[in-house]
């Protein structure tokens with residue numbers, strides 16, 4: 001069967017001098033692994049189109065157990081990412097989250113748009129990097145079945161306190177009165193941090209990256225997003241460790 005779809009390359013591995021195994025987040029089929037045979041000698045083949053972070057139109061032959069790439073035409077390549085180790089390592093972290101979370105073979109239009117927007121902002125440096133990272137984290141988790149419950153206190157249902165605690169393992173909020181310390185680990189959220197989380201989750205993509213927040217609330221917002229991500233992924237995220245080493249954070 002022939003499949004035509006656009007997608008972005010999130011991982012690539014050489015399996016011989018001419019052949020590669022690439023992982024692509026595609027619009028129609030979700031995350032797929034495809035053999036790209038004879039990449040360098042393929043007539044008319046745009047070899048850039050199958051390289052990491054390239055958004056391309058692809059044609060695959062879908063066999064019983066594998067996909068084979070037959071054509072690729074580059075639409076957009078984020079060149080700026082390769083010139084800066086901080087940008088590159090954050091882009092690789094985004095790719096690791098995609099590979100860990102997009103496990104269902106289903107349409108991935110929304111997540112694909114999230115990745116393309118995020119890589120564009122990362123490349124052009126138009127959004128502060130900690131905000132960009134956090135928005136990507138909470139948006140991809142929400143779209144992958146890990147939507148935290150941020151409406152009100154899980155126990156007494158209040159939503160008008162100044163301080164809440166996000167219990168990371170549950171993805172639930174507790175007010176000061178109901179929060180039990182044994183429920184750790186948690187992140188204490190200010191009103192501003194909670195507002196930002198709710199705003200990002202409920203906003204369409206074109207608005208989700210744009211909001212103002214105080215420095216203190218930003219720290220709590222970013223910490224909540226990162227800790228919730230680590231909890232949901234349930235394994236060591238090597239690219240996150242590397243990104244933090246590179247940025248010394």
Ligand SMILES: [Zn+2]
Nearest residue numbers: 153156175178
């Ligand atoms: Zn409560």
